[in-house]
Amino acid sequence: xxxxxxxxxxxxxxxxxxxxxxxxxxxxxxxxxxxxxxxxxxxxxxxxxxxxxxxxxxxxxxxxxxxxxxxxxxxxxxxxxxxxxxxxxxxxxxxxxxxxxxxxxxxxxxxxxxxxxxxxxxxxxxxxxxxxxxxxxxxxxxxxxxxxxxxxxxxxxxxxxxxxxxxxxxxxxxxxxxxxxxxxxxxxxxxxxxxxxxxxxxxxxxxxxxxxxxxxxxxxxxxxxxxxxxxxxxxxxxxxxxxxxxxxxxxxxxxxxxxxxxxxxxxxxxxxxxxxxxxxxxxxxxxxxxxxxxxxxxxxxxxx
Amino acid sequence: xxxxxxxxxxxxxxxxxxxxxxxxxxxxxxxxxxxxxxxxxxxxxxxxxxxxxxxxxxxxxxxxxxxxxxxxxxxxxxxxxxxxxxxxxxxxxxxxxxxxxxxxxxxxxxxxxxxxxxxxxxxxxxxxxxxxxxxxxxxxxxxxxxxxxxxxxxxxxxxxxxxxxxxxxxxxxxxxxxxxxxxxxxxxxxxxxxxxxxxxxxxxxxxxxxxxxxxxxxxxxxxxxxxxxxxxxxxxxxxxxxxxxxxxxxxxxxxxxxxxxxxxxxxxxxxxxxxxxxxxxxxxxxxxxxxxxxxxxxxxxxxx
Numbered sequence: 001x002x003x004x005x006x007x008x009x010x011x012x013x014x015x016x017x018x019x020x021x022x023x024x025x026x027x028x029x030x031x032x033x034x035x036x037x038x039x040x041x042x043x044x045x046x047x048x049x050x051x052x053x054x055x056x057x058x059x060x061x062x063x064x065x066x067x068x069x070x071x072x073x074x075x076x077x078x079x080x081x082x083x084x085x086x087x088x089x090x091x092x093x094x095x096x097x098x099x100x101x102x103x104x105x106x107x108x109x110x111x112x113x114x115x116x117x118x119x120x121x122x123x124x125x126x127x128x129x130x131x132x133x134x135x136x137x138x139x140x141x142x143x144x145x146x147x148x149x150x151x152x153x154x155x156x157x158x159x160x161x162x163x164x165x166x167x168x169x170x171x172x173x174x175x176x177x178x179x180x181x182x183x184x185x186x187x188x189x190x191x192x193x194x195x196x197x198x199x200x201x202x203x204x205x206x207x208x209x210x211x212x213x214x215x216x217x218x219x220x221x222x223x224x225x226x227x228x229x230x231x232x233x234x235x236x237x238x239x240x241x242x243x244x245x246x247x248x249x250x251x252x253x254x255x256x257x258x259x260x261x262x263x264x265x266x267x268x269x270x271x272x273x274x275x276x277x278x279x280x281x282x283x284x285x286x287x288x289x290x291x292x293x294x295x296x297x298x299x300x301x302x303x304x
Numbered sequence: 305x306x307x308x309x310x311x312x313x314x315x316x317x318x319x320x321x322x323x324x325x326x327x328x329x330x331x332x333x334x335x336x337x338x339x340x341x342x343x344x345x346x347x348x349x350x351x352x353x354x355x356x357x358x359x360x361x362x363x364x365x366x367x368x369x370x371x372x373x374x375x376x377x378x379x380x381x382x383x384x385x386x387x388x389x390x391x392x393x394x395x396x397x398x399x400x401x402x403x404x405x406x407x408x409x410x411x412x413x414x415x416x417x418x419x420x421x422x423x424x425x426x427x428x429x430x431x432x433x434x435x436x437x438x439x440x441x442x443x444x445x446x447x448x449x450x451x452x453x454x455x456x457x458x459x460x461x462x463x464x465x466x467x468x469x470x471x472x473x474x475x476x477x478x479x480x481x482x483x484x485x486x487x488x489x490x491x492x493x494x495x496x497x498x499x500x501x502x503x504x505x506x507x508x509x510x511x512x513x514x515x516x517x518x519x520x521x522x523x524x525x526x527x528x529x530x531x532x533x534x535x536x537x538x539x540x541x542x543x544x545x546x547x548x549x550x551x552x553x554x555x556x557x558x559x560x561x562x563x564x565x566x567x568x569x570x571x572x573x574x575x576x577x578x579x580x581x582x583x584x585x586x587x588x589x590x591x592x593x594x595x596x597x598x599x600x601x602x603x604x605x606x607x608x
Contacts, residue, residue, distance in 0.1 A: 022490025036520035291357040296320040
C-alpha cells in the first residue's frame with residue numbers, strides 16, 4: 001500500500017454521483033427495519049441464502065449488525081456447476097461474521113428432477129434437454145424450499161437478498177430467490193448495494209467480482225443483459241425515481257434503444273413485483289377492500 | 305419570566321396497540337413532570353401507530369373514552385399534546401391531536417390536510433377536519449396545533465399565529481425517504497422538514513415545536529429529528545434521527561415578544577387583503593361568477 005500512497009486508490013467500483021447515499025443513515029434505517037420486522041413477527045432469528053455474491057453478503061452483514069451474528073443462519077446451497085469461488089466467498093463471509101452456516105448440495109434435488117448423464121429424473125426423459133433457464137429457475141425455487149424448511153428448524157424468518165435493480169428489470173425467479181419474509185435491500189440499486197457493502201467491510205473480492213446469478217458456468221449479469229449496472233442504475237433512477245420522460249432521458253445521453261429495452265423489461269416483469277390478483281367476488285377481498293397491516297396486535301407468533 | 309421547559313416524546317408507537325402506547329404515554333408524562341417540563345408533546349397517532357388502514361376503525365376513540373380520561377388525569381399542572389384516532393358522534397374518523405391540561409381535554413385539532421398521494425393513503429381511511437383555532441393554555445400563551453401535512457400548507461401556521469398562537473406545535477409521523485448523500489443529514493425528508501419548520505418559526509415569529517416519531521410500520525421507517533425552534537429561526541433543540549427518547553429543552557417565551565417587536569411581521573400582516581384576494585381566487589378556480597374573468601379562467605368569457 002505504502003508504495004502507492006501518493007496515488008489515489010483505485011475505486012472498488014463505479015458509483016454514479018446521483019446514487020451516492022449516506023451509508024450510515026442507510027445502515028441505521030435498515031437495522032431498525034430488520035429488528036422491527038423480526039420483533040413484530042415474534043422472531044429473534046433470521047436465515048438467508050448466502051451465494052457468495054455481493055447482495056446476500058451485504059444482507060448477512062446487515063442482519064449480523066442488527067441482531068448479532070449468533071442469530072443468523074447462512075445457507076450455502078451450491079449446485080455441481082456453481083463456481084467454487086462462490087462457495088469460497090460465502091465461507092469467507094461466514095468466517096468473518098461468525099454466524100452459523102450450513103451447506104446443502106442442490107445437485108441431488110435438481111438432477112433428481114431433470115436427470116443427469118442420460119438417466120432421466122422425476123421429470124421424464126424429455127427434461128434431460130431442459131434449458132439452462134428452466135434449470136436456473138428450478139434451482140432458485142429449490143433453494144427457496146430449503147430456506148423455508150430451515151426457517152422452521154432454525155426458528156428464523158427468511159430474509160430477502162434481492163436488490164432494486166434486479167427487481168425492477170425482473171432479473172429474479174418468482175417464488176425463487178425473490179421469496180422472503182422481508183427484504184432489507186430491495187430499495188437499493190446495485191450501485192448503492194456496493195456502496196454500503198464497502199462501508200461495512202464486505203470482502204473486497206466479493207465487491208470487485210462481476211455480478212452473476214451463477215446458474216451456469218461463466219454467466220454474468222452484465223454479459224447476459226448487455227449493459228453495465230452503473231448505466232442501468234442511472235437510467236432506472238432518472239426514469240422511475242425522478243420521473244423523467246423518454247425525451248428527457250434521451251437528452252441526458254441515454255440511448256433510445258436502451259431506454260426502450262429497459263422500459264419493456266420493467267413493464268414485462270410488473271407481475272413479479274405484485275401479489276397475484278384474486279377474482280373479486282365477495283364484499284371484502286384481501287388487498288382490495290380488506291386492508292390491514294401485516295402485523296398488528298395478535299398477529300405475532302407468540303400472540304403478542 | 306420563567307423559561308418554559310418543553311419535552312419531546314420521540315416515541316416508536318406499536319401499531320394498533322392502544323394499551324401499550326397508552327402505558328408508554330403515561331410513563332413519559334410522569335418522566336416529563338419529573339424533569340420539570342411544562343409541556344410534553346407526543347407524535348401524530350402516537351397512541352395508535354400510523355399505518356393503520358382498516359385498523360383505524362378498531363382503534364378509534366370517542367372524546368369521552370376512559371383511556372383519554374386516564375391520560376388527561378395524568379396532566380395535573382402540566383400541558384400535553386397527544387394524538388389518536390378520534391371518532392365523532394356521526395362516526396367519522398379523524399386524525400386528532402388534543403391538548404390535555406390539568407386533567408381535562410382543553411382543545412382538539414382534527415388534521416386538516418390528509419395526504420393521499422405517493423406513499424400516503426390517508427383520505428381513504430380518514431375524514432379531514434374543518435376548523436382551525438388557536439387555543440389558550442395554562443402556559444400563559446395561546447398554542448396552535450397542526451398535524452404533520454397541515455404545516456406543508458403555509459396558511460395553517462400563519463392563521464394560527466394570526467389567531468394569537470405564540471407556540472406552534474406540529475405532531476408528525478413523517479416517513480423517511482429519498483436517501484441520498486447530497487441531502488443534509490443524508491435524508492431528503494429531514495432536509496425538507498427542517499427547512500419548512502425553521503421558515504414557519506421565522507415567518508410567524510413563533511416558537512415551533514415539532515415532534516416526529518421514530519420506529520417502523522411495515523415498509524416505512526420514521527426518522528424522528530424532532531425540534532424546538534426559536535421565533536428567530538434558531539434551533540433550540542434538535543433531537544437525534546431515529547433514536548427513541550424524551551428530549552428536553554428550555555424555551556424563553558420572552559423571546560417571542562422580543563422577536564415580534566424587532567421583526568413585526570405579524571403586525572404587518574394584511575388578513576383583509578388576503579381574504580379579498582382569496583375570495584377572487586376561489587371564484588376563479590371554481591369557474592364561478594365573481595372572479596375577475598367572470599367564469600372559466602381560460603374561457604372566452606375572460607373580457608366581458
